[in-house]
Amino acid sequence: MEREHLSTKQTIGTPMKATSLQIEHPGNIALHNHNDFSEKQLESLLQSSLRGTPSSLDAHLICHTQNIALTGTKTKLHCYYLPLDGNGRVRVKPLAEHLRHRIIDYAIPRATVNEAKSLAISTNSMAPILKLDERAKKLLTHLATSGEGGELLLFAMAEAIFGITQIICKMTLKTSTSMHYHGSDGVYAEIRAEGGLNIYWGESKVYQSPSTAISNCLESLSPFLLEEDGEDAERNQDILLINEFANFDDERLINGLKEFLDKDNPKSHKTRHCGFALTAFDSKSYPTVGASKSAEEIAASITRQLNNWKSTTTGHISANSLESFDMHFICVPMPSVEAFRSYFLKLLGAGNDS
Template identity: 40%
Template sequence: MVEEASVIERFQALVRGGNGSLLDFLPPFEDAVTVPGTATLVRTHFVAHDMNGAPAVEQLAGAMAEAAVDFCIPRDKIERALAESARTGSAAPIVSLNEQARDLFVKSAGSGEGGELLLFLLLERVLGRPQLISKMPLKTSSAMHVHGSDGIHASLAEDGVLDVYWGESKLYQSSSAAFKDCFESIAPFLKDDGVEERKRDLLLVRDHLNVSQAALAAHLLEYFDESNPKTLRVRWNGVCLVGFDHKKYPNLSALDEKQHQALSQQVGRWHETIGGRLDEFELVGVNIDLFCIPMPDVNALRTRVLKRMGAM
């Protein structure tokens, strides 16, 4: 039991960064809500405003761009660069990683990789679930997107159950299209008949596990070995990010009671839409964390992230 506790602690220590600055720029609206009749927990966030009353898109884009190396580059490569920097006193190895991360992104404001980056941040810094695989280095071309799910993270419980979280992100102008396409995309990984979709991604996890500690990696890989009974201790879950344009963008810190109530009613309508889509794609019984993030302009955020990274 002591050994298992040590494994859990080492696994949890893989989480990178704190949630402070991220949630300062992306504060929650009210408490998380479980959609009635489902196992989906919805967290609604809005972009914060500065003292001049402008949405803090630039600051949020900066926080996202700063996480590009963590998102794109495997941990062992980051650790080697940090060790080399400490040995030589030069920042060159770290600068090189930033350049590599930048070059992996699709150079297009319409790319979905900005959503994947934000989803990664929410998974690690808000939910505290470490990344199992960094898919970005597996791309054969910077003009291509990664295949399969938008991210694979996990948590390890005291009872030895490994919860695997399949990620899907959609940043669209339309909320209706974003919810529909998000659940349609993630459904194959979460339904009982999604064995082949899961298997393809899990083969990548097995071959490219983003864990540099040999003993911890060996322990985790047992969960993905079909001949090992630990495969019976794996549970599938989903994490979704749905972002969309929202007119008359609210400043949460300046809402009066009437405005807060009106916004709460709007959020409730989004919950109803989510419930309908979950039923449509037969996902009502699956554990899903959903981040609902209305934005002033999703394309503007994607563009600002790429510019902050120097990718366009």
């Protein structure tokens, strides 16, 4: 007898019925949970990471003018000047000393600082903190033409006055204490009120001449703003360093920032590159040695010069095609930037010899 062939027939091309059980890939689960981290939470973490308070610099800088809109640009100009002591002398050295005391905040990553704090408490000794101070001091260049006094002032004002948070400690990435880090003078961040992330590329210039300081500052800043995102962009190396060495010990904050910096993440569409610039330069508004001027007279003299600084800044913004970028531009006239620089280097244990 012919054996009956038993088979299960299946029509070719008919899909198998899907089961109701769906397995979520672990990576997708993590991603979904991570997306629940809101911009408001990121904003809160950035704000809680700020060092200093708005009053931190009150004893060292007087606000002359804030938020001057420069015509035809998206730049706001701010001007600060140095106060007088009770004997009518300009307080240059106290400002330099304040910045010297901020070098750990500026140069050492927060995670490292927090580890040292914990160790200091557990050992009942300040030795771990003093070690950080020595490390920070060695990271700062001892070149006589160092502009790092300006970079520290930029940092102090960014966090204490403007409320934007440093997101990378570039000084720890230096390969030589006698060389400047090749990149921006600082990278800062804030969440915009309407949503999205502002990355502020910092640049500081300390020169005797206002026009030289302003022109060089904007020329140095321009590549970080003008170039499109890409591996060949001037800022790309700093972006990579932020992804690798972000200056925080909270993984939520680090991952939140990385989403905005990842060119393959749609959140990167909401990242806006902005400028944060500081220029310090000589001004004859201050009294010379042996002479006297009141604070009101200094302020009035600065007012008379301010239009020139505004015009110079606006002109160089235009010359560098930066009109469409949001920027804070700070002018800090000083009696002598060389006196400020040399005393700051002296505080670091360096002379004027390169």
